[in-house]
Amino acid sequence: MRPACRTFSCGDPGVKDHRDWRPEPHHQRLASLTMSKAGGDGGEGAGGSSSQRAQPPEGKAAEGKAQGKVSATSIGPGWTKVSCPCCMSERIEPLVVVKLGPKVRPETKRWLIRLIGAPHKEGGTALLAHPGEDATGDIIVLSAPRCVLLQATEELGLCKPYRNGDTAAFSYNDRDNFKDSDDMEVFLTLAERQYIVKYELDALRAQRDQKIPGLPDGYALKSRDSIWQKLGSFGVVVDTFPLHNPSKLKSLSKAWYSGNQLSQPLDSVNEYFGNSVGFYFSFLDFYTWSLIPPALLGLSLMFYSGEAQQQMESVSGSRATSVDDESESMFSGHMIQAVFSMLWSTVFMELWKRRSATLSCRWGTLNLTERFSEPRPGFHGELGVNPVTRRMEPLFPGWQRDLRMALVSVPVVALFHGLVVLGMACFYWGETQVKHLHKDWDSLLTQALLYLPSMAHIVYTNMLATVYRTVAQSLTEYENHREESAFENHLTAKVLVFTFFNNFATLFHIAFFKQDVALLRKRLASLLIVSQLVNQLTEVVVPFLVDRFLSAPLRAETEDDPQEDKFRNQGSLPAFPGLFAEYIELLVQFGYLSLFSCVYPLTAVLLLINNVTEIRTDAYKICKLFRKPFFPPVANMGVWQLAFEVLSFVSVVSNCWLLLLSPRLQDVYQESKMSSVNILVLAVLVEHVLIIVKVILAFLIPDEPDWVRIKRERIEYTSMQALKQQKLHSEES
Numbered sequence: 001m002r003p004a005c006r007t008f009s010c011g012d013p014g015v016k017d018h019r020d021w022r023p024e025p026h027h028q029r030l031a032s033l034t035m036s037k038a039g040g041d042g043g044e045g046a047g048g049s050s051s052q053r054a055q056p057p058e059g060k061a062a063e064g065k066a067q068g069k070v071s072a073t074s075i076g077p078g079w080t081k082v083s084c085p086c087c088m089s090e091r092i093e094p095l096v097v098v099k100l101g102p103k104v105r106p107e108t109k110r111w112l113i114r115l116i117g118a119p120h121k122e123g124g125t126a127l128l129a130h131p132g133e134d135a136t137g138d139i140i141v142l143s144a145p146r147c148v149l150l151q152a153t154e155e156l157g158l159c160k161p162y163r164n165g166d167t168a169a170f171s172y173n174d175r176d177n178f179k180d181s182d183d184m185e186v187f188l189t190l191a192e193r194q195y196i197v198k199y200e201l202d203a204l205r206a207q208r209d210q211k212i213p214g215l216p217d218g219y220a221l222k223s224r225d226s227i228w229q230k231l232g233s234f235g236v237v238v239d240t241f242p243l244h245n246p247s248k249l250k251s252l253s254k255a256w257y258s259g260n261q262l263s264q265p266l267d268s269v270n271e272y273f274g275n276s277v278g279f280y281f282s283f284l285d286f287y288t289w290s291l292i293p294p295a296l297l298g299l300s301l302m303f304y305s306g307e308a309q310q311q312m313e314s315v316s317g318s319r320a321t322s323v324d325d326e327s328e329s330m331f332s333g334h335m336i337q338a339v340f341s342m343l344w345s346t347v348f349m350e351l352w353k354r355r356s357a358t359l360s361c362r363w364g365t366l367n368l369t370e371r372f373s374e375p376r377p378g379f380h381g382e383l384g385v386n387p388v389t390r391r392m393e394p395l396f397p398g399w400q401r402d403l404r405m406a407l408v409s410v411p412v413v414a415l416f417h418g419l420v421v422l423g424m425a426c427f428y429w430g431e432t433q434v435k436h437l438h439k440d441w442d443s444l445l446t447q448a449l450l451y452l453p454s455m456a457h458i459v460y461t462n463m464l465a466t467v468y469r470t471v472a473q474s475l476t477e478y479e480n481h482r483e484e485s486a487f488e489n490h491l492t493a494k495v496l497v498f499t500f501f502n503n504f505a506t507l508f509h510i511a512f513f514k515q516d517v518a519l520l521r522k523r524l525a526s527l528l529i530v531s532q533l534v535n536q537l538t539e540v541v542v543p544f545l546v547d548r549f550l551s552a553p554l555r556a557e558t559e560d561d562p563q564e565d566k567f568r569n570q571g572s573l574p575a576f577p578g579l580f581a582e583y584i585e586l587l588v589q590f591g592y593l594s595l596f597s598c599v600y601p602l603t604a605v606l607l608l609i610n611n612v613t614e615i616r617t618d619a620y621k622i623c624k625l626f627r628k629p630f631f632p633p634v635a636n637m638g639v640w641q642l643a644f645e646v647l648s649f650v651s652v653v654s655n656c657w658l659l660l661l662s663p664r665l666q667d668v669y670q671e672s673k674m675s676s677v678n679i680l681v682l683a684v685l686v687e688h689v690l691i692i693v694k695v696i697l698a699f700l701i702p703d704e705p706d707w708v709r710i711k712r713e714r715i716e717y718t719s720m721q722a723l724k725q726q727k728l729h730s731e732e733s
Contacts, residue, residue: 079143080117080129086182087145092128093185096197097567098140099239106135108214108236113140115204115227123207125200132564139567144197149184150175152196156633159364159715160187167711169367169719191274191631194242198630201228201240202377205393212236222383224392229377242628244570248272249623257619264615270363273622274631280579281615282359283352283637287586288611290348294593295608297340298601338598338655339690345594345648346694349641350701356636357704365635366708367715376484378477396480409475413494416468420502423464427457427506454526461502462534468498469580492639495584503527503588507596511654517599517661524600528592532610535585540617543574543625576626582618583640590644594651598658652694656687 079092100109113131118124128143153160154172161179162168170178180186184193204227211220212234219234221227231237252272255265264285270278360366381396430453438446472494481487507527510520557566589607597603622629659665660683669679704712 078130080113080127082126082128082145083119084145084147087147089145092130092143093193094130094141094143094243094567095194096142096240096242097571098142098237099241099568099571100138100140101235101238102138104138104236105214108212109135109137109140111213112231112236116140116142116201125204127197127200132567133562137564139564139571141564141567142197144193144200146182146184148200149188149193149196150181152199153188153192156196156199157368158192158633159367166718167361167364167366167715169715189271189274190245190248191242191270191272192633194628195274195630195632197242198240199632202226204228206230224383224394226375226377226379239571239575241571241575242630243567244628245272253619253623256623257616264619266359267362270359273629275363275365275634276579276631277622277629278363279356279359279634279637280582281619282355284582284586284611284615284618286352286355287348287590288608288615290344290351291593291604291608291611294340294344294597294604297337298597298604301337301601335598335659337601338659341594341597342652342655342690342694343697345590345651346697347701349645349648350698350703353641353703354701354705356641357708360635361708361711365633366712367719368633368635375482376487378487379480379482381480396482401479401481404479409479409494412471412475413498416464416471416498417501419464420461420498420505423457423460424506424509426460427453430456451526454523455530457506458527458530458534462531465499465502465584468502469495472498489639492580492643495580496587496639496643499584499588500591504591504595508654511596511599511661512657515661520596521600524592524596524603528600528603528606531588532606536610536613536617539581540621540625543621547573547625570627573625573627576622576629578629583637587640587643587647591647594647595654596658598655649691649694652690653687656683656690659683659686 113129116129130141132139153170159167160170175181206221206225381394384395476491
């Protein structure tokens with residue numbers, strides 16, 4: 001017989017953290033009074049959930065009452081009640097904090113707590129809510145009972161261990177047969193439990209037009225409005241953030257970046273921060289170690305082929321490098337590095353896809369699928385009936401979205417691309433002026449000034465990219481996409497196109513129009529060194545200094561401080577900016593390496609040095625400098641994986657054309673008196689041959705190991721059998 005309730009503890013006797021949190025005695029009475037009032041009026045009907053959840057069978061309720069270990073109206077002092085006995089517990093794990101606006105009145109807070117605690121059938125979220133200190137405080141602490149967590153696990157399509165040892169797509173009706181389904185701290189990760197709370201809040205929809213207590217008449221909800229988004233726009237909800245677990249965070253930090261270990265605790269990262277962070281750091285780790293072969297090849301080509309001094313001189317600009325200087329040694333290194341870069345990028349991406357599938361299987365996200373879910377909170381339109389789901393929801397014609405994209409988004413994106421071209425023209429003008437100045441004066445100062453145009457252009461492109469990301473976010477919001485996945489894909493596509501043009505336009509112009517290998521080498525070296533320093537400075541050093549000298553003194557706390565104050569201190573940290581900039585940085589790195597490393601073999605060496613420190617600085621940043629973020633379950637890197645694969649194919653074209661710039665090959669062309677047309681045809685032929693080799697290589701390396709494929713097919717088969725049995729039972733009844 002499964003126990004009717006479960007006691008949650010921090011797992012280490014004597015360790016006191018937020019799992020043991022209780023309101024102070026003088027607050028407890030007021031909190032209990034508030035909650036009893038809220039519990040008696042569960043519906044005051046503000047909103048509706050995204051789906052009508054299954055309620056526990058009568059037998060389960062009887063079983064819980066028979067054991068009689070906890071009250072049937074509450075599960076802890078001050079917390080809202082639950083209607084399901086198997087969800088009752090004497091101790092609650094605070095998962096999420098809702099910060100209210102400074103002018104929110106007590107009646108508004110009481111209404112919001114009633115809404116959050118109301119059952120799904122009455123229009124609430126069925127979550128557990130606590131008012132913090134009292135009804136006048138500015139925070140609400142949230143948790144989730146067992147049944148809500150399990151129902152959301154099924155809706156999200158997560159796979160969990162079955163009692164026979166297999167992994168299966170979770171089914172709420174079959175929950176008793178899943179391993180550890182009575183212990184939520186084992187069954188679900190901390191990140192999953194916290195995301196489910198956000199998932200429930202975002203799914204709140206108003207069931208009818210109504211006024212919010214304590215707010216002016218103009219602040220009203222319309223039927224099917226996204227309640228949580230409206231409360232944010234009204235200033236009622238200022239912020240919603242998941243809580244850190246101090247003991248888990250401390251142990252994770254020690255195993256992640258505080259020690260001397262080289263490997264990353266990826267399973268612990270996934271458990272604490274979620275799949276998205278786990279996949280990012282796994283990719284960063286895999287990419288970093290994969291840089292060793294091209295780095296060793298680059299060092300060999302540089303120092304064992306006699307090119308080291310020549311390339312250092314051409315990068316420093318100490319002397320002009322002519323074709324004759326490179327004709328004796330450049331061809332072999334150039335050729336080997338170019339072909340290796342094309343093959344390496346293919347093998348790297350194929351092996352990463354295998355590792356990604358393995359992680360997805362291990363973390364239970366192998367079976368995630370698109371669902372006919374509620375619209376994303378930011379979606380708006382005229383209220384109507386969705387022709388697919390038959391639900392009342394905001395409707396927005398597709399032709400209006402296409403019109404907005406054509407008349408607004410495309411011109412604005414084109415404008416920013418024009419600014420990239422303008423910056424490139426200014427770079428060339430400044431390069432010319434500095435060269436003339438150095439030729440006239442020939443001093444150490446003018447030699448140092450040779451780097452000024454490149455550095456100024458790098459700063460300009462970084463600033464432009466920062467502004468563009470904000471503009472792209474606004475444009476994508478304006479386009480009004482219904483699904484969250486469509487929103488993310490359009491936003492990512494905008495940024496990826498701009499990033500590629502912004503970072504590589506100058507290099508392509510130098511390589512294929514000016515055909516200046518020495519300038520290309522110097523420019524690439526400047527980009528690698530300066531951009532890495534700028535990224536480390538802006539992403540880690542500046543946030544660290546701001547936190548250390550400005551924010552940390554204001555968050556100073558002692559062990560005896562009230563737990564509510566510790567929750568507020570977590571909310572005072574800046575919001576985590578997401579993984580967008582991190583992936584962009586890796587994508588640009590991958591582009592430099594796969595597209596242009598044949599002209600500067602030390603590219604992989606510099607990237608390897610940068611990424612060894614990047615792993616630790618990124619880990620420190622997400623653990624210490626920002627609030628804990630929400631991340632949904634994911635099965636892979638999503639659109640970013642496609643972006644890396646596209647760059648891998650572009651590398652074939654880039655390296656083939658860079659081979660034409662080899663002085664040795666140019667001498668061969670002149671000696672054989674080949675025409676420009678014949679050279680072009682030969683280059684296209686070689687390019688197509690290498691693309692075919694790349695496709696064959698990708699085909700020969702399966703995207704997932706056989707055991708993962710078998711497990712995925714097994715999950716699909718068992719899910720299909722479960723649906724058949726469920727249909728059969730429904731027909732018999």
